[in-house]
Amino acid sequence: MSPRRSLVTGLSETPNVTEQEKKFVFGSDDESMEPITESKLNAFAKIDNSQNTEEVLPQYRGRVPLTTRCDPKLASALKRASLKRQLEGLETCQIQEIIEEAVETWLKEHGYY
Template identity: 40%
Template sequence: MAERRSLIEGIKNPNPPVDPEKEKAFVFRDKKDAKPDEGGPPMAANTSRTQSNPSRVPLSTRIRADFAAALKRASLERQLEGIEPNTLQDILEQAIEPWLRDNGYLK
């Protein structure tokens, strides 16, 4: 096991020293060099979208317990069968989009 040292000692003696150029390149890297969708879940192939990669915001709500159970079951069964959409988010988006369009909230 490595010798224990205080936090102050760890900060004073960086081991190994970091190259300032590499540090700047990492912190200030160009967004065009970054890989698309890095670290995020893959987009569903056959979902209808108004944009190619829409931004998402958190939304919290409460729904009936039987709806939640049925939605979860549908999601899990579709994932096992490899059917898209199979995530809760994608299923909900597909269900909500027609209502918003029909009532004039989406173009």
């Protein structure tokens, strides 16, 4: 296996590097490429206590991958429920949909959503 190297080293050793790739590694004057600062983070995470909701951070737009480990019995039951609901033609038959519905319910019950 070849030794690991940094992005900067890789760019210096790689010919035909585009400007966009250089901006990604070295940073840019372009505002869209700037790192998120504490003040920007606070601006995105304004909390409205009357509705108990938060604005979504820009990196969390659309679907966000979330991985976790669970008990094998739970995973089997979840897969079985998904397949059974799919065969019966019921709505909410995908594992992702079932998990989202269950987690959302839990978060609402405990005041987080």
